[in-house]
Amino acid sequence: MIDFARVQKELQECSRDIEASGIRVSPKSDNLGCLIGTIPGPIGTPYEGGTFQIDISLPDGYPFEPPKMQFATKVWHPNISSQSGAICLDILKDQWSPALTLKTALLSVQALLSAPEPDDPQDAVVAQQYLRDYQTFIGTARYWTETFAKASSLGVEEKVQKLAEMGFPEALVRSTLEAVGGDENLALEKLCSG
Amino acid sequence: MDDCLSSDEDYYYSDRDSLDGLENEEADFQCAPPKGPSTKVITKESLLSAQKEDLRKVMDMLSLREHHARTLLIYYRWDAERLLAVLVEKGKACLFAEAGVKVVEHQDLDSPSFPTITCDICMEDLPSEETTRVDCGHCFCNNCWTEHFIVKINEGQSRRIRCMAHKCNAICDEAVIRNLVNKRHPDMAEKFDRFLLESYIEDNKRVKWCPSTPHCGNAIRIEDDEFCEVECSCGLQFCFSCLSEAHSPCSCVMWELWAKKCRDESETVNWITAHTKACPKCHKPVEKNGGCNLVSCICGQAFCWLCGGATGRDHTWSSITGHSCGRFKAEREKKSERAKRDHYRYMHYYNRYRAHIDSFKQESKLKETIQERVSVTEERDSRLRDFSWVNNGLSRLFRSRRVLSFSYPFAFYMFGDELFKDEMTQEEREIKQHLFEDQQQQLEANVEKLSKFLEEPFDQYGEDKVMEIRMQVINLSVITDTLCQKLYDCIENDLLASLQFGSHNIAPYKSKGIERASELTTCWKANNSDKYLPSDCGASGGTAEFDQPSGSGSSDESGCPLRKRARKDGLGGGLFDLNLPAEVVDRN
Structure with missing residues (x-):
């Protein structure tokens, strides 16, 4: 049986310092077994500015068994599956300790975003890119953050349309946007200079 | 001849001595505990004492409590030597930290200040x-x-x-x-x-469960080399390394491949590819039993043997009406040639392997016959009293048969393409193969001779003839023993040692047959076995097998003082309470 008293306390605790940590956990429905966690992309990384949602489901043995976590937001990262959002993180597996909480686990996930471990990859394609062509990796990660993790900014399609209207070929616009990580202004600069 | 005889006599007596030795093995081991090959049977009942013995070493060495010693040993997989090596190399603190052992210099017990x-x-x-x-x-x-x-x-x-x-x-x-x-x-x-x-x-x-089915409940502990063959007290003989039946001089890898090959039908499949073609209509494999290239299937369909295509029925010896395949299917031909050759090669080795296994089975029946013959002859009050030569000869025959039969799968892989294709040139391979086959044939010839003499109905013969048979049997026993040893040496030193890829190890040759593991006897057991069972912590359904005195009486002597003391103290199961740290147990 899930220890719901503890989950309840965790939620309260988490909402208390939401300002400081930026980490939010809220139930998906009435059922406390299914939750949604939200973490901000760490500053100074290609994930900066993004808000990432993580599906959390608690096993019956929680907190004695680790919570199951999976990115709901698409993210480009060597230790996170670009397809399914599955996370490769030791504390979510054998290194889990009942003394950890949802908040601390999410903090660890956030830390993983800043410090990828390409030698222990979840997504081999991303990991290879990270190791062989770091610049492209940064570009793609930023582009994915722009595209999938930013609700407020313009969607990619709108940016493409906007730039295409300025008279650049659409295909070129797309590739340039991707190369600069989705930044509209940088893309324009590049398009004009190239 | 005289020379030969005397050496035989020597052998004969020494063999008897050593056989005696075999029976009293256990007593010997107890006299000189750390020496000698000492494969041990660990039963449900002696498991605890076996564990305690190793725990004690570590507890004494590091002055630890039992559960800490256990944690350390589990971490180092019960390898006390490695544990010691780490201790010397990295120091106690590191040894403990890695294994998760925290030894407390007790902080004020359960800080009572906070309610x-x-x-x-x-x-x-x-x-x-x-x-x-x-x-x-x-x-x-x-x-x-x-x-x-x-x-x-x-x-x-x-x-x-x-x-x-x-x-x-x-932890x-x-x-x-x-x-x-x-x-x-x-x-x-x-x-x-x-x-x-x-x-x-x-x-x-160093310890593995006996692979017997239904499981006998025992485990076997070896002392040093994991490549050895053992016999559990349940009677099962097996290879300690791979847990399948004893198979030396075949390596484990070879044996696994061979057993699989014999089990599945891959060779049948090979034969079918080489000798049959599928009917184009009903797809049953059809074997051509002679005649021309127009073949008709039992379903009535006629087809061309050369290309497998359906045809009409009119034909001459060389052509079929309305059909000309003509094209020579070199590739297919080659493939079927190869399959035929491989199959032939396999059958060669398999037949010989099988033949020796079969002979072995036949000869197993011989044992009874021989017993009868012995008793018949014994009644005929003669100067022949001792018939151990027959039994020794028979055991020798069984052991040599085993070696011979397993030498065939060995040769199949050693000189085949499957495992060592790139290890040696064709020339090298041929030289080695000749060397090996030479040895093998010598052994084979002598084993057959030995078998022949043992089958003689010596109870119907006169004394002189029996004496002659006796001499021959003794003589041939020595020879086959030496040849077996030589065959193993050849395999180990000349064939396997030079391999570069993959490691193939074989269990050493045991002239006296596969060693039977002895019961584990320790002070702990002598001490406690009677108390252990009732408080049995988990070894469920333990039958009272341990009641049988384990081996010879000398265990009594060694365990005596301790046992007496334990009985007097009457700890009532406390000794086996895993809860108690060993020091407490000791003090008691």
Whole structure:
């Protein structure tokens, strides 16, 4: 049986310092077994500015068994599956300790975003890119953050349309946007200079 | 001839001596415990004492409590020598830290200053008596601990349950686990104890379960070389390394491949490819039993043997009406040639392997016949009294047959393409093969001779003739023994040693046959076996096998003083309470 008293306390605790940590956990429905966690992309990384949602489901043995976590937001990262959002993180597996909480686990996930471990990859394609062509990796990660993790900014399609209207070929616009990580202004600069 | 005879006599007596030695093996081992090949049988009953013995070494060496010693040994897979090496190399602190052992210089016992403690797991405030502090100093409530332990036991982690605190590497005190779990799930506590006990077998490279089915409940412990063949007290002989039947001089890899090859139908399939073609209509394989290239299937369909295509029925010897395939299918031809050759090669080795196995089975019946002949001859009051030569000869015959039969699968792989294609040139291979086959044939010839003499109805012969047979049997026994040894040497030194890829090891040749593991006898057992069973912690359904005195009487002598003392003290099962640290047990 899930220890719901503890989950309840965790939620309260988490909402208390939401300002400081930026980490939010809220139930998906009435059922406390299914939750949604939200973490901000760490500053100074290609994930900066993004808000990432993580599906959390608690096993019956929680907190004695680790919570199951999976990115709901698409993210480009060597230790996170670009397809399914599955996370490769030791504390979510054998290194889990009942003394950890949802908040601390999410903090660890956030830390993983800043410090990828390409030698222990979840997504081999991303990991290879990270190791062989770091610049492209940064570009793609930023582009994915722009595209999938930013609700407020313009969607990619709108940016493409906007730039295409300025008279650049659409295909070129797309590739340039991707190369600069989705930044509209940088893309324009590049398009004009190239 | 005289020379030969005397040497035979020598052999004869020495063989008898050594056989005597074999019977009294156990007594010998007890006289000189650390020496000699001492494969041991560990039964359900002696498992605990076997474990204790190793624990004691480490406890004495490092002056530790039992559960700490167990944690260390489990971490180092019961390899006390490696543990010692780490101790010397890295020091005690590092040794302990890596294995998760925290030895406390007790902090003020359960800090009584706080009446309530907040458990970091359930986040409740609880009276301190409902919490437990473990060696590493972390304290949580009993409920949470229990939950944690149960989850870990169910996950099969009993042997290394860590503290609940994040990044705390310490292994929890087994007594704490046992007590807490026992309160809620006594069956689970039992399971936990069993896991700890069986760790000695499952985490230990020197110990393996006997592979008998139905399982005899025993495990076998070897002393040094894992490439050896053993006999469990249940009578099963097996290869310790791969746990399949004893197969030397075949290596484990070879034997596995061979057994699989014999089991599945791959060779039948090969034969079918080489000799048949599928009917184009009903797809049954059709074998051509002569005649021209127009073949008709039992379903009535005619087809061309050369190309497999359906045809009409009119034909001459060389052509079929309205059909000209003409094209020579070189590729297919080659493939079927190859399959035919491979199959032929396999059959060659298989037939010989099988033949020796069959002879062995036939000869097993000989044993009874020979016993009868012996008793008949014995009644005929003659100067022939001693018939151990027949039995010795027969044992020699069985052992040599075994060697011979397994030498065929060995040769199949050693000189085939499957395993060592790139290891040697064709020339090298031929030279080696000749060398090996030479040895093999010599052995074969002598084994057959030995078999022939043993089958003689010596009870119907006169004394002189019997004496002659006796001499021949003794003589041939020595020769086959030497030849077996030579064959093993050849395999080990000339054939396997030079291989570069893959390691193939074989169990050493044992002139006296596969060694039977002896019962493990320790002071602990002599001491406690009678107390152990009732309080049996987990070795469920243990039958009272241990009642049989293990081997010879000398175990009594060695265990005597201790046993007496233990009985007097009458600890009432306390000795086997895993809860008690060993020091306490000792003091008692």
